[in-house]
Amino acid sequence: MNLAGRDIRYHLGRFLLTGLGIGLLLATVMAMGGIYRGMVEDALSMIRGAGADLWVVQKGTAGPFAEVSRVPEDLYRAIRAVSGVRDASPVAFQSVQLRQGERRLRVQLIGARGGALGMPPAVAAGRPIGAARHEMIADLRADLALGSQVSIGRLRFTVVGLTDGLVSSSGDPVVHVSLMDAQEIQFLKGSEAIRNERARLEADLSGRGPGGPDAASVAPLVQNTHLANAVLVALEPWADKDEVAARIQRWNHYRAMTGAEQEEVLTRSVIERARQQILLFRVTLLAVSTVIIALIIYTMTMEKTRDIATLKVIGAPDRTIATLILQESLGLGLLGFLLGWALIGQTYEFFPRRVAIEPVDQYVLLGIVVGICALASLLGIRRALSVDPTTALGGGAQ
C-alpha cells in the first residue's frame, strides 16, 4: 500500500493544480533551453548553409559574425589559384531592415554571386537568383510571398525564391541577394554623403597646387564598393584544410578560418552572453521551482502532522514516513515535468523564434528535477521526523 499514492489520489485536484503551476515553471525552463538550442542551430545553419570549408576574413578580426571584416571582392581570384582550392567566392553579410509597404522586418542579408558559394544550395519554392540585380531569395520565416516586392534602402527587390530554416543567430530570417546589390546596400554612401565627400576632396586637392589629380578622377577610388566581408572557400576532397589556411594566412591582411572556427566564434563569442543569460534564467527558475516544491511539500507535511504522529504511534518506522514525503515531492516534480513537456510540445511552434526541444536536454532536465525534488523534500522530511507522536493523542474528533 503506497501512502503517497493514496494521499495524492485523495487530494488529486489540489495536486494537479500545484503540478500545473510547477509545470508552467518547468515549461519556461524548457523553452529557455530550447531557445538557446534554437539560437545555436540557427547560427550554425547559416554557417553550414554557406557550404564553405574556409572563411577568408580581414586579418585581426574573427569574421563577419563577430566584427567588421572587409576584404577586396577580387581576392577570390587569388585564392582560387591556391593548390587544393576548388572554388572561392566573395560574400557580404549585413543585418538590415526590409520594408514591404508599411511592414518593417529585420533580416540577415547575404550577398553572393549567383550560383556560387554563399547562395543557398537549394530553394524550397520558386527559383534561384537569375538576374544580376534586384532579385531576392527569402526564408519562409520572413513570410514573404513569391513575386512580392520589398525594399532595402534605395533598392527594390522581387522575391523569386524561398528557403526553409535559414535564420541568423538573432532569429532574423536570412535573405539572399546578388553580391552587387549587397555591396551597394552596405558600402555605397548616400547622395548627401557623396556630395560632402567630393567637396572635401576638391578642397584637399586644390590645396596641393596644380598638376595633381582632380576630384572627379579620384572619387571612384574613394567610393569603392568592390568589397566583401569574407571570401568563402571550398576545397578539393584531397586538400589539407590547415595547410591551405596556413598558406592563405601568409598573405598580409587576411586570416583563413575553418568552418569549425566560425562556428566556435558564433557559439562561444556571439551567443555566449545570451547563453549565460539564459543559463542564469534557467538556474533562477529551477531555484524558484525548488523553493516552491519545498514550500508545498512542507505545507503538505504540516497539514499531515497529526496523521504522521498517528503513524508513529501505530508503529510506522521513520523510513515509511520519509518515503511518503519523498514520493510526494517526486510525484509533484514528475507531474510538473510531464505537464511542462506537454505544454511546451503544444506551444513551441508559436514562439517568435525557433525553440529546439531536444530529447537529451529533456532527460537532463528530468534528472535535475528529480534532484531538486529530493532536495526540496528534505525540509518536509525533517519536519515529519520531528513530529512528536504525542500530538496524535490530543485534539478533537476529525
Place this chain on the structure above:
Amino acid sequence: MSVVEGRGLTKVFGAGEGAVTALRDAAIEVDAGELVAIMGPSGSGKTTLLRALSLIDPPTAGDISFGGERVCAGGRVLTDDRKLRLTRMGIIFQAYNLIPFLTTLENVALPLVLAGAPNAVAFRGARLLLEGLDLAGRAGVHPATLSGGEQQRVAVARAVVNDPAVILADEPTAALDTERGRAVMELLRRLGRERGAAVIVVTHDERMIEGFDRVYHMTDGRIRTARGGGDPAAAVV
C-alpha cells in the same frame, strides 16, 4: 503472568523550579485478557500513564515490562518502541485518528502492511474484521464520510487487526454519545476477550466501566486505589 507491568513510573516535564511531575511512582500490572480502566479527574496523570506504558512518551524513571521482557529500565527505553507498538500493542485514540486519505479498509489494514504483511493478506484480514463489525459496506469510503461511532469502530478494528497483547485506549468514548460510547466499550470487551488481549482504557466516565476487571483511580499523578470493576469494596491497593 502479567502481560504488562509498570513499577515506580514517574514522569517529570521540564526542569528546575518550573518542573511539573505528572506521574509519581505509579505501579500497574495487567494480566492477559484482563479489562482494566484508569480513571481520574482531568490532569490526574492517566493519559501520561498510558503514554508511558506505550512508550510513546517514556517515563522519566521506573521500569516497564512486556510479557516478562523489560522494555524500559530507569526511564531508558531498551527496545524499538515503534516495533513494539506495531506488533504487540493496539492503540485507540480519543479523536479516532484515522488516516483521512486512506479508505476504511486501508486504515484497518495499515498496521498489517506496516508490519510487512503482503497487501492481499492485510486486506483480507481487514475485510474479515470489518465484516465482523458490520462495517463491510463502508470499506471503500474515506473516514470523513463516516459517523463518529463508525470511525471509532474502525479505529478499534485497526487496533486489534495485528492481534496485539495489549490494547490501550485513551478516552475512546469521549467524543461519542452514551449509547455509542457503551457500544464501543462493549466492542472492546468482546474483542479483548475473543483475542485474549489485555485492554487498558483511560476514561473519566464512570458509566463506561461496567464489567471491567480492575479500575485504577488516579489523582495528582499517583495511583490511589485499584478496585474490581463495579465493586467498590474490592480494593486491592
